[in-house]
Amino acid sequence: MGTILTYIAIQDGKVKRSSLEVLSRCHALAKACGHRLEAVVIHPEAASYVEEVRNYGPDHIYTISSPIFRRHLNTPLIGALASVIKYAEPQLLAFASTESVKDVLGALGVRVGAAVLPDVASFDLVDGGADALRPVMAAKMMARTQASGTCVLVSVRSGSYEAIPAPGEATVEEFPYDFDAGTLRQTLRDVVSATGGAVDLSEARIVVAAGRGVKDDKAKGLVEELASLLGAAIGASRAVVETGQFPATSQIGQTGKVVSPDLYIGVGISGAIQHVAGMSNSRIIVAINKDPDAPIFNLATYGLVGDLYKILPPLIAELKQTV
Amino acid sequence: MKFCVCIKQVPDVTAPMHTGRMVLNAYDASAVEEALVLTEAHGGEIDLILVGPESASETIRKALAMGATRALHLRTSADTHFDSAAVSELLAKHLTGHEYDVIATGKQAQDTDAGLTGAMLAERLGLPYATNAVGLAREPGSLVVTRQGDVGEEVIALPFPCLVTCSNDMNDPRIPKLKGIMQAKRKPVDTIDIDPAISGTATTRVLGFEPMPGRDPGMLLDGEPEEMAHALRQKLVEEARVL
Numbered sequence: 418m419g420t421i422l423t424y425i426a427i428q429d430g431k432v433k434r435s436s437l438e439v440l441s442r443c444h445a446l447a448k449a450c451g452h453r454l455e456a457v458v459i460h461p462e463a464a465s466y467v468e469e470v471r472n473y474g475p476d477h478i479y480t481i482s483s484p485i486f487r488r489h490l491n492t493p494l495i496g497a498l499a500s501v502i503k504y505a506e507p508q509l510l511a512f513a514s515t516e517s518v519k520d521v522l523g524a525l526g527v528r529v530g531a532a533v534l535p536d537v538a539s540f541d542l543v544d545g546g547a548d549a550l551r552p553v554m555a556a557k558m559m560a561r562t563q564a565s566g567t568c569v570l571v572s573v574r575s576g577s578y579e580a581i582p583a584p585g586e587a588t589v590e591e592f593p594y595d596f597d598a599g600t601l602r603q604t605l606r607d608v609v610s611a612t613g614g615a616v617d618l619s620e621a622r623i624v625v626a627a628g629r630g631v632k633d634d635k636a637k638g639l640v641e642e643l644a645s646l647l648g649a650a651i652g653a654s655r656a657v658v659e660t661g662q663f664p665a666t667s668q669i670g671q672t673g674k675v676v677s678p679d680l681y682i683g684v685g686i687s688g689a690i691q692h693v694a695g696m697s698n699s700r701i702i703v704a705i706n707k708d709p710d711a712p713i714f715n716l717a718t719y720g721l722v723g724d725l726y727k728i729l730p731p732l733i734a735e736l737k738q739t740v
Numbered sequence: 741m742k743f744c745v746c747i748k749q750v751p752d753v754t755a756p757m758h759t760g761r762m763v764l765n766a767y768d769a770s771a772v773e774e775a776l777v778l779t780e781a782h783g784g785e786i787d788l789i790l791v792g793p794e795s796a797s798e799t800i801r802k803a804l805a806m807g808a809t810r811a812l813h814l815r816t817s818a819d820t821h822f823d824s825a826a827v828s829e830l831l832a833k834h835l836t837g838h839e840y841d842v843i844a845t846g847k848q849a850q851d852t853d854a855g856l857t858g859a860m861l862a863e864r865l866g867l868p869y870a871t872n873a874v875g876l877a878r879e880p881g882s883l884v885v886t887r888q889g890d891v892g893e894e895v896i897a898l899p900f901p902c903l904v905t906c907s908n909d910m911n912d913p914r915i916p917k918l919k920g921i922m923q924a925k926r927k928p929v930d931t932i933d934i935d936p937a938i939s940g941t942a943t944t945r946v947l948g949f950e951p952m953p954g955r956d957p958g959m960l961l962d963g964e965p966e967e968m969a970h971a972l973r974q975k976l977v978e979e980a981r982v983l
Binding site (some may be wrong): 714 | 897
């Protein structure tokens with residue numbers, strides 16, 4: 418019997434749903450292969466998240482509670498994960514693909530001698546390692562990629578799997594990991610948080626995204642009103658992040674967040690490849706753009722060719738009757 | 741400041757169909773640009789390293805034309821298979837004992853979108869590092885990196901020597917002027933041929949490619965804005981059942 422290990426990320430005081438998606442996939446794999454499923458939570462208050470993690474069926478949960486993990490730092494995170502890997506000897510360690518994980522994944526792979534499959538859309542255990550499908554070339558196609566080795570690290574794009582509760586009786590163990598902060602060579606000077614508890618874009622069920630067509634405060638106001646009405650997270654194309662209209666944390670794309678909502682509404686979004694790479698997995702895509710040749714209309718479930726200043730107000734009025 | 745920027749030639753992914761046009765990886769272009777901004781302000785030189793086939797030498801000349809000083813071309817043959825593990829090991833071998841203040845790379849390559857090589861290289865060289873940088877600044881003894889994290893921007897000071905991977909959100913890379921292009925022709929480029937056996941250090945391989953999952957064809961809604969709005973609401977509530 419081998420072991421599959423899932424990393425559980427905590428953000429803004431909550432377990433990230435994308436981690437639970439990955440845990441569910443690992444639960445299915447563990448069941449199919451007859452492996453033990455373990456999870457690891459690394460946070461000063463790790464113990465407070467154990468109950469929720471237990472609901473998704475691991476056999477065992479490690480907690481690492483050193484105060485060094487209050488903020489993201491790559492060095493201690495790599496050290497902690499390497500220690501758990503050495504102890505647990507998993508065939509597979511799976512992560513949700515977040516910026517913090519992207520910051521450590523490659524270094525961790527080298528540290529523990531594990532092959533790495535980053536940012537995958539699906540993955541499986543196979544003889545001698547693991548298999549995955551992952552988007553390449555700005556998500557124009559999928560590459561079937563195989564990793565070989567006794568330990569494989571996999572990071573998974575959010576929305577690739579469903580988080581399916583599987584309540585169980587997990588044992589819990591506080592894993593000792595002491596990090597001497599004096600050995601830290603880098604200094605974290607500041608964290609300028611832009612999320613402030615707003616709906617996490619990469620986990621949102623509904624996303625309203627603003628593109629180049631959203632040129633001024635009036636348009637931005639309409640976008641915000643639509644989003645607020647729908648309880649949607651607000652995303653943005655690179656163009657409007659560059660102008661400073663929207664924060665960088667709202668950028669969707671090849672460089673930026675990957676979203677997979679049930680409903681994506683693109684306002685003034687043209688559908689450039691790099692943006693589409695971050696939202697093509699949305700279930701329903703609505704596009705509002707005055708350019709009938711905008712590539713987004715090739716992708717949209719429902720396309721509205723027209724001026725957003727003329728379309729959004731009646732749309733908002735219509736939706737007020739619904740929600 | 742002594743910089744080494746690791747660069748890669750990739751297909752032009754901005755075109756919807758593959759045209760065969762090869763370009764300097766956009767994220768690496770940002771790394772080169774930022775290195776130029778910092779060396780223009782603080783003095784210094786920029787060395788380049790590229791792992792790739794002979795045809796990638798035009799990308800080296802492009803980065804030299806932007807203003808880099810010299811380059812090392814680790815020339816691979818067509819039958820060499822690479823992944824991030826193999827590339828980072830090869831780069832580490834050639835950077836061991838280096839005297840650079842900063843080794844910079846793009847945060848990912850636009851063909852693989854793997855985003856592993858930079859951090860793997862930092863680990864192999866034992867360097868403190870930061871990834872996904874959107875801003876760099878120099879202070880005495882430190883590189884101050886502003887990176888895009890999960891909750892917002894993180895500002896991290898790294899001692900020299902260090903490694904940083906760069907986002908293309910950091911800057912708009914300069915387009916080489918004619919003078920730079922002419923000068924680039926005379927800048928030194930050393931070439932080392934890489935033994936294809938290096939493929940043995942790769943731990944992953946691509947078995948094949950598949951199309952992205954298809955989407956059901958969509959529809960355009962007609963009429964005046966009010967009619968479109970009404971039709972959309974009806975579709976979202978009754979047909980798509982997403983509201």
